[in-house]
Amino acid sequence: MNAPTHVKTPANPRYVDRDTLFEVERFLIREARMLDEERFREWWHTQLTEDVHYVLPVREVRMRADKKPVGSNPGAYVFNDNYPMLDMRIRRLETGLVWMEDPQNYIRRFVSNVDAAWADVAGEVDAWSNFIVYRNRRQRDETVVWGTKQCRLRRVDGQWKLARRVILVDQRVVLDKNLYFFI
Amino acid sequence: MNAPTHVKTPANPRYVDRDTLFEVERFLIREARMLDEERFREWWHTQLTEDVHYVLPVREVRMRADKKPVGSNPGAYVFNDNYPMLDMRIRRLETGLVWMEDPQNYIRRFVSNVDAAWADVAGEVDAWSNFIVYRNRRQRDETVVWGTKQCRLRRVDGQWKLARRVILVDQRVVLDKNLYFFI
Amino acid sequence: MNAPTHVKTPANPRYVDRDTLFEVERFLIREARMLDEERFREWWHTQLTEDVHYVLPVREVRMRADKKPVGSNPGAYVFNDNYPMLDMRIRRLETGLVWMEDPQNYIRRFVSNVDAAWADVAGEVDAWSNFIVYRNRRQRDETVVWGTKQCRLRRVDGQWKLARRVILVDQRVVLDKNLYFFI
């Protein structure tokens, strides 16, 4: 698991062409709408590779001089899921027994600052984007989550699919009661 | 009046080509800037069709199992305006007698996640986008409104115009003292 | 120094072509990522012209009828920097002695509503965009800044560079303890 606290763009990114960037942006925007619309099963079936790695690390607050490596065999993470684990989460939502999801919540995902470069592996790209997720529930329960995500996309049968996503929520203390939704 | 609580993308959207999507995005971004700059009369004259329908429904919190239809002849909505009603709102702002608008407020509209598909009617498109509106007034009065909007755009004399807009604010209780501004 | 309180798009903007707009958008998005990643020295070296003017005015709350000119020889501004002054700020950050920057803060810049028109000067463009900056520090210190920025970009040796930036933060009272970061 890759669990960086702060990330850097690689030294000489091979930025993708405009056509590819357009496709990447469409992928991320349509994926966000799919999740806003609660089409989780469709998302799992159509947007993910079967070797997908979906990661949201816990970010520590450490001095800059503290060179303790982070990220190898960590003892905590919010998400560190593979394809079956994501399936399990979706199956839970599909039971109709998740009381906090009824009445339906409003969750809105905002995608911005999309950029992309070719990955080392042919036919794969690394996409950067920033996100905001707004959640409003019940009568007045309101929270916002901010951060960035790095996605590895792979072209499979002419379609882009998500092969890896590392989500960095810009918070030490998650300022919400949970982060169980997909970002 | 179409007053959905949660919306879904149609099953097989005929997504527009890149040229058209570029135009749609320009339309939404320039329209937002026009409104931020308080050019309301210009907006009314140049960005709207005369049969425009401008809608912001009241969203109820109901159990998922509750199949009561929403949206037909509703007893409440925030906006359900036609062209003359929008004119009336703008005439009010033009009187110079709206005390809460003097000193001028800061209202900033953020457009994101723009996507579009051809509508059933030739020459019309359905555009999705998410919005954030930030409002800051007086010394420290600050609020933010979040949601999505679905726009029907029609090409008239070579220009795109707004023929219908359904705005979904992701809140049951509007967390501000009013929503009188255009989104 | 140009210190407007509210700004307007010029009467007949000569909007740039799609290729140029694409480049402008890439410039703004990659610049934002560079700043998020704290590559300040690289930013200073590669993204700015040497005659850069970096401005963030103080916005007053005044009646609309109050025609007192603003902006000439102002007695206050948040930024009114030239190239050496920006260098000085960056040198401060490079000392390693800015205690509030250690542990590292999370600062995330969101770029949206990008648009651009040719400037009066050949080879220069005026770019509009809206911004949100999210800052999260220590355990739970969290603030958000909202506004718009107008950038003059100039093509130098085939690269776009920032020649002038006017940042309008949509607040009379800055709702944070400082605004020392670059937007």
Next chain:
Amino acid sequence: MKDVTKLILEDGAVQDRRIYWDQDIYEQELEQIFARAWLFLAHESQLPKPGDFLTTRMGEDNVIVARQPDGSIKAFINSCPHRGNVVCHADSGNARSFTCAYHGWAFGLDGDLVTVPLEHDTYYDAIERPRYAMHPVAKVESYKGLVFGTFDASAPSLRDYLGDMAWYMDSFLDVPGGVELLGPPMKSILNCNWKVPVENFIADGYHVGWAHAAALKAIESPLSPLAGNQAYDVNTGLQVATRGGHGFGVIWDAAAAIHPDGALYRDWIAQREPLVREHLGEWRARFYNGHWDASIFPNCSFLYGTNTWKLWLPAGPHNIEVWTWTLVEKDMPEALKQMMVATNMMTFGTAGMLETDDGENMEQCTGSNRGWVTRRGKLYSGMGQVREGTHPELPGIVGKGSVCESSNRGFYRRWAELMSGRSWEEIAREPHYAPNRQVA
């Protein structure tokens, strides 16, 4: 408990500003007013069938209001007696029972505990059920379709509580077919004390020409000349403060006046007014065709004519939630009902052109009292006090003209009575304000 004697002076015309700001006064209001007075819950038309329910608030207490199998209406606190969870999260719906999401206890439409999971194996069938019913609202009663509740079993009947206000409200409640509220309610927030909008609706004809000048101009209705106070005649209306703190102002012949295209509504009134006159007499026929601004003590307001119905829900001393419905006559044709909704939304909905003006003023009137020195000052509502009095034919204290502050003073007199903590009987027994003057 705070002594409120000094907070309201001069028969309600002078208020201490602390009543709009201080936390301890607010808490005394929750205890002495919101836990005792009759509070608006719903209109019966919102709960047509058995099992229909809605959720609302009484003060800051969440309640469920439900139509019972026998057709009656009951209400109870929406919190599970086991560990306190909120039980029902929907605005409204139809249910057979309400199941708590924490441990699955289920409660009937009357709030009684009906199902306890694993009851035999964990409580050994010894659970004392009545103890675990959801806390009932002590009394729920209707007046011509309007449903109110009180937490105070010793409160007078709803009819007595409404008193003379009921006589006035009959002007539109007691029409053939009655009225209904169209919703769902809009909900928004205001950073103001709850009393500020109540007094705006109960007595504030004065602000209309100034605060709403822009809207009056833009709407192009018969009321447009009021903009900027260009026109006002004291004989075109009056104001009434009734004993229970309720009150209203009326402008004669103006029920339809705010409607941008009021022909449909005017025709309706012309057709119905004779029925009202026949049934209720001359005065109430006049009221039927008047435009009212009104409040029912403590926190329910309406504008008859416009036709907005408001609930101002307290949420701390400087915050409220605003809930808005449209009031219509049930027998109105659908097109007219839609027009009533459209006018209400355009004027007093969340994007309403007049709502916007008022909300700003209400927040600023509250917020200024943050200042320590400011808060030690007074506010004044003495307008028309020198000419108000009793009326030979109309109950209550009558003030001259729709621009007057008589009912504002009536509201604060009642507020002070209840805030004193005295019992309903004590309050009823003691002498009350009666100016020795008659209004023609």
Next chain:
Amino acid sequence: MKDVTKLILEDGAVQDRRIYWDQDIYEQELEQIFARAWLFLAHESQLPKPGDFLTTRMGEDNVIVARQPDGSIKAFINSCPHRGNVVCHADSGNARSFTCAYHGWAFGLDGDLVTVPLEHDTYYDAIERPRYAMHPVAKVESYKGLVFGTFDASAPSLRDYLGDMAWYMDSFLDVPGGVELLGPPMKSILNCNWKVPVENFIADGYHVGWAHAAALKAIESPLSPLAGNQAYDVNTGLQVATRGGHGFGVIWDAAAAIHPDGALYRDWIAQREPLVREHLGEWRARFYNGHWDASIFPNCSFLYGTNTWKLWLPAGPHNIEVWTWTLVEKDMPEALKQMMVATNMMTFGTAGMLETDDGENMEQCTGSNRGWVTRRGKLYSGMGQVREGTHPELPGIVGKGSVCESSNRGFYRRWAELMSGRSWEEIAREPHYAPNRQVA
């Protein structure tokens, strides 16, 4: 100080709702509970080397916990005695000293003032150093690797404070090699009173089948049949309330039950259980293979088996921070530790499927008490009270079955004792709850 006599009734089975809402009660808790009781600080494994430190909170006080050069552990308040600045902003690290960012005073690993810039030229070498040490935590002690601290020098020893709970916890603490906590801690917030999650973990086997029905189904573990309370047998577990307010419930033979693929863990248990039996006897071998929900008074909880370790940090009467670690045995193979982490994250991490269910309930259980009338009501946790009692072989009060509220009542009895403000000696002397009933 508030008299708490009436807030907890019926031997802990009835709670006044104000204890979840009122500011004055909360402040009394900070004084009488958090400034007196032993509070969880860390596990020794988090501070292996001299100079290792971490920052945490005791109540709302920020503290630094540091490993000393002599191997001992000390703790002190993370605020500079000069002008009050927070001194250390890192979650953890290794340091020789802590330097304040304001004027540069530096403090040693023991909190003593060691460096004063410009000391000679400004203090004229007359500074009285001991006066300016960082405020020490009065006592810091470990129990089998678990480090606790108390601000109260008169508190009993940690071992006495844990009392019988230590005997029970030995079941997993006293295994060969001991345990460790894996982190860094996840941190999130809940808008709930701090006691609500404590009681959820100490005694709430009841909610599992209902609140977590969806997760139980999705996970496809041996616990799936519990979903919707389809299966429960009173003989499959029990509950214990120990004298000091600590307690737990246990389900026999279920340590590995929640793990989606528990084979690795079951093998481990099978291999280790004989060692536990040999070392600690039959009962504790059973506990070793049980699944526990537990809380250590006042605000530390864990689920042995799952294996989550929680700290609920109060931040006002309606707000907490939730900190989460994974508890493992040090001798477990790395792959098993990773599986323990994975299960904990998937169930009780910030995106954990059961955490999500609980957080919602905890917030709603707190928030409903905002209502003034609601707050004057009671909550009830009488489940199993009629059958609890002493046990011939097990210490404390024993309730039947894992679905029971015995340890909830034990928690509130202890809460009331400490809230009374009486000294530790007084509390120890007085008679305490002892039902005259024996549980087999």
Next chain:
Amino acid sequence: MKDVTKLILEDGAVQDRRIYWDQDIYEQELEQIFARAWLFLAHESQLPKPGDFLTTRMGEDNVIVARQPDGSIKAFINSCPHRGNVVCHADSGNARSFTCAYHGWAFGLDGDLVTVPLEHDTYYDAIERPRYAMHPVAKVESYKGLVFGTFDASAPSLRDYLGDMAWYMDSFLDVPGGVELLGPPMKSILNCNWKVPVENFIADGYHVGWAHAAALKAIESPLSPLAGNQAYDVNTGLQVATRGGHGFGVIWDAAAAIHPDGALYRDWIAQREPLVREHLGEWRARFYNGHWDASIFPNCSFLYGTNTWKLWLPAGPHNIEVWTWTLVEKDMPEALKQMMVATNMMTFGTAGMLETDDGENMEQCTGSNRGWVTRRGKLYSGMGQVREGTHPELPGIVGKGSVCESSNRGFYRRWAELMSGRSWEEIAREPHYAPNRQVA
């Protein structure tokens, strides 16, 4: 009212931490300090013409400050006496009158009620106007262009209030042409107690070398060697605490020291200093060319030389608004004024490199006191107490060196005096701190 005797000890050198946190102490400050003391309102240069006005705050009270037709300056609370609305929303401007947006009452430049819409038809011309004037600030006075106001009619004159501080401030106020404040004010927020920045400016030469080490290095000015406390000589400055709680520290010959390119300013000083010496004597010529950090009791601070002017507006016990102007001499050439602004903005503006350092420390110094145990502790400012004393030629208590805490203690002694609630006369009569030691 809280007894403050125990909150400030050892002649101001020891403070109870609760004074930075507790709500009740804060409210007592609003009453005993902000409703009594002279508070900074404006510089006369901001209101050159009749009708010029600006809005500001005194404590938490909003006020309008306006230049009258007769050239005097008046101030009054910015809240309408009718229903409480805020009347003026502009930062500044020029007006003939102020009209309330709610009902249109208009008030003159002196705050008197001048226009009442529909007066004849609603008040029947019987309105008692003086009763409805906007609440006046009891006294408004200027000292050499600096305008202050007090809500307390019994307060001493502004000149007496400033006392010896006026003598010192004359060093730069009483120059030919006088001074002016350039604005508009920057406004930002800090989550700190209002006293923390006041003490930072009044007496904190100590933090400069450490907290601002990075900025001192980056700016490359004569002050750069101070970074990391590499250089300090006790003879390069001194500190003064004057009787009224005002005070400052000074570094000799350093007025222009922080300016990155100070030649223009140094030339100006070289040219003006002889005039000051001639007019005010040797000492004040030295002060004229010193760099000052200073505060005027209670909440106005400045750095002479840099040249920043600050107002710290309280907004609750843990929150303030920071307002910042640039102080310049009126006769300075425009280019020099622009340089003064540029330096101020680069150092102490909202993005100022030193402002940033300080704000962080001020917030953390306040926030640590959230802890219940922490808050029961003390803070210490005893630096230089053993050597401070009276001076043969300078008024007030003089401390040695610019790095000293003498004026910090003077501030807290004054704070305790006013917080006691005693009258101005009582306070003046009683003996006050006078160390029996002389400073050369």
